[in-house]
Amino acid sequence: MAAVIPKSLPPQVESLRSSGVTSKVLVPNDPDYAGRQSSFWSVSAQQLSPAAIVLPDNANEVASIVKSLVAAGQPFAARSGGHTNWAGSNNIDGGVTIDLSQIRHVRVSEDKQTADIGPGGKWREVYAELDKHGLAVAGGREGNVGVAGLILGGGNTFFTARRGFACDNVVEYQVVLASGEIVTASKHSNEDLFCALKGGSNNFGIVTNFKMAAIPCSKVWGGMSFLPKATIPAAIDALVDFVPNVASDDGSNLVCIFTHMPDFKDVVVATFYANVDAVESPPIYKKWLEIPRIMDMIKMTSIKEMAFEYNIPAGHHVLWFTLCFKNDATIVTKAVDLHEILVEQLKTVDPEGGFTTQCLFQPLPKLFGQRGAEAGGNVMGIENQSSDGLLWLATAMMKTAEHEAQARPLVEKWVQDVKDFAASNVEEGVLPWTYLNYADPTQAVLASYGAGNVQKIRDAAAKYDPEGVFQKLCPGGFKISDVKS
Numbered sequence: 449m450a451a452v453i454p455k456s457l458p459p460q461v462e463s464l465r466s467s468g469v470t471s472k473v474l475v476p477n478d479p480d481y482a483g484r485q486s487s488f489w490s491v492s493a494q495q496l497s498p499a500a501i502v503l504p505d506n507a508n509e510v511a512s513i514v515k516s517l518v519a520a521g522q523p524f525a526a527r528s529g530g531h532t533n534w535a536g537s538n539n540i541d542g543g544v545t546i547d548l549s550q551i552r553h554v555r556v557s558e559d560k561q562t563a564d565i566g567p568g569g570k571w572r573e574v575y576a577e578l579d580k581h582g583l584a585v586a587g588g589r590e591g592n593v594g595v596a597g598l599i600l601g602g603g604n605t606f607f608t609a610r611r612g613f614a615c616d617n618v619v620e621y622q623v624v625l626a627s628g629e630i631v632t633a634s635k636h637s638n639e640d641l642f643c644a645l646k647g648g649s650n651n652f653g654i655v656t657n658f659k660m661a662a663i664p665c666s667k668v669w670g671g672m673s674f675l676p677k678a679t680i681p682a683a684i685d686a687l688v689d690f691v692p693n694v695a696s697d698d699g700s701n702l703v704c705i706f707t708h709m710p711d712f713k714d715v716v717v718a719t720f721y722a723n724v725d726a727v728e729s730p731p732i733y734k735k736w737l738e739i740p741r742i743m744d745m746i747k748m749t750s751i752k753e754m755a756f757e758y759n760i761p762a763g764h765h766v767l768w769f770t771l772c773f774k775n776d777a778t779i780v781t782k783a784v785d786l787h788e789i790l791v792e793q794l795k796t797v798d799p800e801g802g803f804t805t806q807c808l809f810q811p812l813p814k815l816f817g818q819r820g821a822e823a824g825g826n827v828m829g830i831e832n833q834s835s836d837g838l839l840w841l842a843t844a845m846m847k848t849a850e851h852e853a854q855a856r857p858l859v860e861k862w863v864q865d866v867k868d869f870a871a872s873n874v875e876e877g878v879l880p881w882t883y884l885n886y887a888d889p890t891q892a893v894l895a896s897y898g899a900g901n902v903q904k905i906r907d908a909a910a911k912y913d914p915e916g917v918f919q920k921l922c923p924g925g926f927k928i929s930d931v932k933s
Contacts, residue, residue, distance in 0.1 A: 460499035461544055463520030464513065471509045472550075474501040484547060489592060490533035490766040492852065498525070498545040505550050507622060507630050507656035513546055514654065515628035518917050525924045526654050528567045529594015533766035534889050537924050538597070548596065551656060556581050562619055565658045567596035572755040579752040584665040586617040589701075589722075591755030592762070596655055601885035602647045602828050604810065604839070606724050606751065607663060609698035612819035615646035615826055622657035626917035630656070635824060644908035646826030647897065649884060650925045651909045651918055669729075670701070670722035671746040672758060679739050680706065683717045684780045686735035691775040691811040691836050697732045698815070699725040706784045706807040708791045715788055720758065721746060764804070764845035765852035769863045770886035772812055772879035773870050775836045779877055783807055783840065783866045790862045794844065797854045804845040812837035812879070827901040830881050837879045840866075841886045884926060893926045902931055 464473060474481040476497065484501050488494045504510045517524050523543035525536075532538050539545050552569030554577040556562075563585055565574055572591025578584055586607040588598045603614025611617055620634040621642065631653075633642040641652060675683060687704045694700065703720040723730055726748065729737060749757075773779045787807035794803050814837075817830035825831070844859050846852045870877035882896040894902060905928045909918070919929040 458499040460522055460542060461502075463516045463522055464500070464502060464544070467512070467516035467519070469502070469509070469512050469516055471502050471504040471513060474503070475499070484549075488530040488539065489762045490531075491763060491849075492533055492535050492765045493530065493537065493539055495535045495849070496539045496541040498540050499542050501545045501547050503547045503550050507551075507624060510546065510548075510551075510624045510654055510656055511628040511630055514624055514626060517544060518626055518628075518921065521921070523921050523923065525922065526650060528596035529570050529592070529598075531593045532597055532885075533768050537889070540924065546654065548654075548656075554578065556583065556662065560662055562659050563662050565595055565660055567594070567655050567658065569595050571595065571598070572752075575752040575755045578662070579666075579750060581662075582664060582666045583662045584751045585660045585662060586611050586614050587660075588614070589754070590759050592759045595658065598885060599658055600645065600647075600649045600655065602826070602883065603885065604883070606668070606701055606722050608816050608819065609694050609701075609813070610724075610819065611661070611663070612816070612823045613647075613826065613828070616820045616823035617661045618646070618658050619661055620659040621645050621655050623653040623655050625653045626913045626915060631912075638912075640904070640908050641912055643825060644827055644905050647828040647884065648894075648905045648908065648928070650922065651905060651928045652912050653918065665724055665751060667726035667748055668722055668724050668751055668754065669726050669746075669748050670720070670754070671744075671749065673719045673721075673736075673741045673746060674743040675717040675719065675739055676742055677714050677716060679717060680784060682735070682739050683719070684777050684784065686739065687780060687809055687838075688775055688777045689735055690732060691813055691838065693732045694811050694813045695815050697730060699723050699727070700730055700732045702736075702811055704809045706787055708794075708801075708803070708805045710802050710804065715791060716742065722754065724751075760845075764847065765849055767844045767846075767852060767856055767859050767888070768886055769842045769859060769888045769891065770883050771840050771842075771863065771867055772881050772883070773838050773840060774874055774877050774879065775811075775813075775838050776870075776874050776877060779866070779870045779874055780809060780838070782869045783842075786862050786865055790844075790858055793858050794855060797851050797858075798847060802847045803851070803855075804843075806841060806843040808841040808843070810839045812839040827897055827904050828881060829896070829898040829901050832898065833879055833881065834876055835879075839883060839886075842866075887926070889926075892931075894928055895931050902928070906931075
């Protein structure tokens, strides 16, 4: 890309000009600036206004930008797909946002064993390219999610039961450090950084390439179904029954969502199935397929098609919280009952009912952590999980910032009440892991990984970023420096 540097830059980014950075730079009066700002999935994340947005084309340009900003002491943010929902996670007020959206390559190796994937692409683009080769990778299940954020936060995928999380499928990372040095991290090189990047997020540098294991996969059976409210007890039973059976069918996936949506007058159950072996109606779904449905979109399809078809619409002010529980029907029932109370409360905030909520459960069997350990280990600590569990996402998506502010304490109370119930009524009902990609910024994500893993992240950050640039100048995300010793 040719240099497009405005004649007059704000003082916050004069360092880019003076150091000869040739990447495209957008400032607030540039029409393309507004387009990049509005491209964040959550309106909540659009609220911050960087002094400039810089769009590098490759790792060398990223290195030049980072070196320049660090030398000038200028704060910055790094953004890939822009899907993290909260303000400050991937954008910055008055600083420089390094927008990686131009680094979106997908290159399959000659032997079709690996794929090099740029951080700034979205998973629908990745799968579209890999599908040409009859391949997939263990990546995001929603097509509009960005590559880097999903992987660096761990990444739950269609293949977690078989191959571990997305991060467990990375063979090699290319990383730009705070010094501007470009390094690789793998099981053969910078092994401590390689491990720490598997769930350690943006505490070390900016990843400019993910070399991932390629997976033969041309067809998938699955899709979405919507079930009426009256089927909630049957859905809870089918959900809890599904989890232990993942061990005997590690190609099958489930997402179960108790949800209020503007298109439905009442709470409904939305389900998402995916069997990556292209087995139609495998036995693990027997209970689910016996439940009456309002709408059914299950078919033989592909990961590429799923990534294009199933995405949460953009344009909302979004609240996300997450917890993990023992696989227990009483906990799910409590969460669902309290969700219905939340929906009624939110109707007083938005009487038109233009909001969406999700009380979303996914299997979290012990197998997931075991697969990660078999792949070499990560820093998320899931291999220490004491029992089969459920990963819970609690969301409210509101139309205005005012509605979001009013909804926040209601959602927080819902989450806390479910957590208290699980802790008080079920032995080891609350599991320790907090999934970074679903978490609210108030949640203690990195601390949930366990003391040993916290130390691994802390040690890697100190070694590869000794000046603490990615703790101080790049404040977005979950920082190891915020974890109490």
